[in-house]
């Protein structure tokens with residue numbers, strides 16, 4: 001068992017070092033997403049393009065908030081989807097109907113967030129289309 005997990009089990013006190021370790025772990029997760037998950041790389045390129053387009057066209061404050069919310073939502077969904085895939089593959093490496101369902105439902109979460117992002121993109125960049 002990792003030392004950190006052992007400390008948590010004992011109900012250890014607040015430690016700034018532990019908080020920095022958590023932050024490092026989360027950044028490591030972001031790196032894993034970008035390196036190992038092809039969809040995450042596509043989300044990354046699309047997000048950069050959308051941000052560049054936003055700077056070029058000069059979005060309003062509300063439009064920027066919607067764009068950032070859409071990007072964050074897609075990244076969150078992708079992170080949870082990938083995390084579930086890693087867990088499922090570790091727990092049940094062989095084919096199992098419920099693992100298939102779990103992965104498909106998690107992928108549906110990404111699809112829903114991507115659909116919202118597309119709507120935001122249309123609302124922000126094609127004025128008059130959805131207003």
Ligand SMILES: Nc1ncnc2c1ncn2[C@@H]1O[C@H](COP(=O)(O)OP(=O)(O)OP(=O)(O)O)[C@@H](O)[C@H]1O
Nearest residue numbers: 039085092093094095096097099100101103104107
């Ligand atoms: N162990 C399993 N048992 C049953 N079906 C599975 C299993 N693993 C994967 N599948 C099916 O194959 C699909 C793709 O699973 P996989 O783990 O390859 O994800 P992926 O191709 O990396 O997905 P994504 O492109 O969203 O990252 C799943 O949605 C599921 O329908």
